[in-house]
Amino acid sequence: MSATTALVVGDSASQAVRSAIRAAKACVGAGKIDLLLIGKGANSGAASASKWNGVSTVYYAEGETPCTAESATPVIRERVSAKDYRYVIATANSFGKNVLPRLAGVLGVSALSDIIEVVESNVFVRPIYAGNALATVKSNDEVKVLTVRPTAFEPIEDSSEGLAEIVKVQIPADGVQSRWLGQEATENTRPDLTTADVVIAGGRGLKNKDNFKMLEEMADELGGAVGATRAAVDSGFVPNDMQVGQTGKVVAPQLYIGIGLSGAIQHLAGMKDSKTIVAINKDADAPIFQIADYGLVADLFEAVPELLQKIKEL
Ligand code: FAD
Numbered sequence: 001m002s003a004t005t006a007l008v009v010g011d012s013a014s015q016a017v018r019s020a021i022r023a024a025k026a027c028v029g030a031g032k033i034d035l036l037l038i039g040k041g042a043n044s045g046a047a048s049a050s051k052w053n054g055v056s057t058v059y060y061a062e063g064e065t066p067c068t069a070e071s072a073t074p075v076i077r078e079r080v081s082a083k084d085y086r087y088v089i090a091t092a093n094s095f096g097k098n099v100l101p102r103l104a105g106v107l108g109v110s111a112l113s114d115i116i117e118v119v120e121s122n123v124f125v126r127p128i129y130a131g132n133a134l135a136t137v138k139s140n141d142e143v144k145v146l147t148v149r150p151t152a153f154e155p156i157e158d159s160s161e162g163l164a165e166i167v168k169v170q171i172p173a174d175g176v177q178s179r180w181l182g183q184e185a186t187e188n189t190r191p192d193l194t195t196a197d198v199v200i201a202g203g204r205g206l207k208n209k210d211n212f213k214m215l216e217e218m219a220d221e222l223g224g225a226v227g228a229t230r231a232a233v234d235s236g237f238v239p240n241d242m243q244v245g246q247t248g249k250v251v252a253p254q255l256y257i258g259i260g261l262s263g264a265i266q267h268l269a270g271m272k273d274s275k276t277i278v279a280i281n282k283d284a285d286a287p288i289f290q291i292a293d294y295g296l297v298a299d300l301f302e303a304v305p306e307l308l309q310k311i312k313e314l
Helices: 015-028 042-049 069-083 094-107 212-222 230-234 300-313
Strands: 005-010 032-039 057-062 087-091 111-115 117-120 123-128 133-138 144-148 165-168 198-202 225-228 255-259 276-281 294-297
Touching: 005 015, 005 069, 005 094, 015 032, 015 087, 015 117, 015 144, 032 042, 032 069, 042 057, 042 165, 057 069, 069 094, 087 094, 094 111, 094 144, 198 212, 212 225, 212 255, 212 300, 225 230, 276 300
Parallel strands: 005 032, 005 087, 032 057, 057 165, 087 144, 111 144, 198 225, 198 255, 255 276, 276 294
Antiparallel strands: 111 123, 117 123, 123 133
């Protein structure tokens, strides 16, 4: 068996992939970590990722489009066969959730999803029951295929010791049954919700789409992202990529401000690890106050404009 090595895979050189590198370090200790970026923009991503601390080689498979699970899997599999990696690790985002279960199936191993802690080289902690319990799981698979929560691992910093080697690899042209046709992406100038330091989240109490503008304004003042509850998404106030919770995104910002949301257990599953939680709700018995560090019992339509004004005066 070769020395313990890990291959981190992703579709861009993002903060979330830096977090996956940190998780890989926890797995391999002093072992080697390589990175593989796949899809459109992989080439320029590889150039920035080559500066990251702890990365030995950056492989990239440039594509004309973002990759699909079907096109990415053979590329990763070929690297695993060539280099005999003990771990394949991705962020638990849409790329990792899409690609790694397929890879695990192809390799004939179990995929371990949503890892939040590496206890030992083969023992991991992952949340279950919407984050209400933590399972400690052991994997005896020769190749461990993991997705990790970016919020649980500090992004790796840049290296002061030169650049990693960059190597181009090919995406196989044949044998892929599905093809990427297009996407409708939401334009967003704010930080990514899952890695933002500040998240302002709104719920059904906002009443309509227009009132979310107050939250957007507050997010812009604080350099943060805007999130929402499923009730707000289902009511059509905001698009569903802003949903935080069990069936939405998991966030753990330095500051989370929940406005006009009750704090249902499925919402808490996505934000309860935030460092400082502030809640504004007119109902003093709303469950969000049980986990809030600071709570304001007030009508949001009075409190939020006032708070916004105070923030602008800072
Ligand atoms: P509500 O529970 O209706 O709360 C609105 C709050 O606004 C109330 O507390 C009210 O007091 C307050 N309010 C109203 N007006 C004002 C005002 N003027 N000023 C101040 N406060 C005011 N939910 C998620 O968020 N994320 C998920 O990922 C998710 N996944 C789910 C998965 C499953 C399988 C299921 C069954 C549910 C899921 N839900 C999820 C839904 C969840 O159970 C709740 O229904 C939802 O979170 C409630 O959203 P809310 O807090 O905005 O609405």
